[in-house]
Amino acid sequence: MTTFELTPVGVGLGVDGGPVGSTGACCSPLVTEPMDAARAERLAASFKALADPTRLRLLSIVAKSEGEEACVCDLIEPVGLSQPTVSHHLKILTTAGFLERSKRGTWAYYRLVPGALDRMSQLLADA
Amino acid sequence: MTTFELTPVGVGLGVDGGPVGSTGACCSPLVTEPMDAARAERLAASFKALADPTRLRLLSIVAKSEGEEACVCDLIEPVGLSQPTVSHHLKILTTAGFLERSKRGTWAYYRLVPGALDRMSQLLADA
DNA sequence: ACTGGACATCGACGAACTTCGATATGTCGG
DNA sequence: CCGACATATCGAAGTTCGTCGATGTCCAGT
Numbered sequence: 001m002t003t004f005e006l007t008p009v010g011v012g013l014g015v016d017g018g019p020v021g022s023t024g025a026c027c028s029p030l031v032t033e034p035m036d037a038a039r040a041e042r043l044a045a046s047f048k049a050l051a052d053p054t055r056l057r058l059l060s061i062v063a064k065s066e067g068e069e070a071c072v073c074d075l076i077e078p079v080g081l082s083q084p085t086v087s088h089h090l091k092i093l094t095t096a097g098f099l100e101r102s103k104r105g106t107w108a109y110y111r112l113v114p115g116a117l118d119r120m121s122q123l124l125a126d127a
Numbered sequence: 128m129t130t131f132e133l134t135p136v137g138v139g140l141g142v143d144g145g146p147v148g149s150t151g152a153c154c155s156p157l158v159t160e161p162m163d164a165a166r167a168e169r170l171a172a173s174f175k176a177l178a179d180p181t182r183l184r185l186l187s188i189v190a191k192s193e194g195e196e197a198c199v200c201d202l203i204e205p206v207g208l209s210q211p212t213v214s215h216h217l218k219i220l221t222t223a224g225f226l227e228r229s230k231r232g233t234w235a236y237y238r239l240v241p242g243a244l245d246r247m248s249q250l251l252a253d254a
Numbered sequence: 255a256c257t258g259g260a261c262a263t264c265g266a267c268g269a270a271c272t273t274c275g276a277t278a279t280g281t282c283g284g
Numbered sequence: 285c286c287g288a289c290a291t292a293t294c295g296a297a298g299t300t301c302g303t304c305g306a307t308g309t310c311c312a313g314t
Contacts, residue, residue: 020149035183043180044179047174047183051178053168055171056170080160097157121250121252125250
């Protein structure tokens with residue numbers, strides 16, 4: 001597992017419409033800088049955390065829960081998967097910076113990290 | 128391959144802060160509807176197309192290219208992968224609705240589909 | 255202390271993904 | 285028509301991912 005990134009970092013796709021030296025037909029050699037591999041890797045890790053239907057549903061359920069938080073037991077039945085699997089997905093979302101965990105008593109409550117999704121939104125908008 | 132979706136469809140994560148019948152401690156049985164499986168599947172498919180560093184770099188390069196379009200030969204060298212691999216990624220991005228292809232002569236030119244990324248941005252913002 | 259419950263971790267299996275070389279398709283110039 | 289080139293498609297190999305059952309850990313009652 002390529003170890004998901006800690007937090008979604010803000011970076012655009014890097015558009016600026018700057019004129020590039022136009023070669024006649026094709027294959028102009030200078031694209032200056034596209035998007036460095038490291039940045040692409042981090043961004044992809046964030047999107048990867050969102051690239052699963054179960055995880056999107058988990059985010060949705062947490063978001064619409066009272067107090068904007070939900071414990072694992074609230075999440076197992078709606079998604080229809082085993083408890084270890086749900087726990088696994090929640091860990092991925094937490095490691096990626098979209099959820100935060102707070103344990104109270106026997107239960108573990110998950111809630112949305114305030115600006116996380118908005119930051120991803122901004123990334124795509126700036127593209 | 129789970130056949131990527133045709134176009135990113137607009138759907139929010141479904142937040143509305145509505146009060147749910149509060150059971151005493153935990154595990155309230157009624158979450159009404161989180162996000163139907165089909166919607167989650169489509170959204171996840173779109174994110175999956177963005178969940179790869181190479182594809183993000185391809186989008187970036189295309190976006191900052193002159194005329195906002197680039198042929199495959201422009202893309203192979205920057206990402207440092209084989210031509211079949213680049214072609215493969217471009218197909219995924221095209222099938223997902225982020226790129227469109229137009230063949231002129233021997234070359235295939237790819238450009239961003241106008242509202243595609245913005246639509247994804249909106250999805251996350253509405254969450 | 256012991257039992258029961260909530261959650262996390264581990265190990266394993268099948269499916270999906272990324273990548274490549276080889277090959278097919280299609281286009282232009284001679 | 286033929287050879288050179290730009291892309292796409294086709295297996296195949298290696299890796300990653302999603303899922304589960306079994307197990308470990310921690311907390312609250314009795």
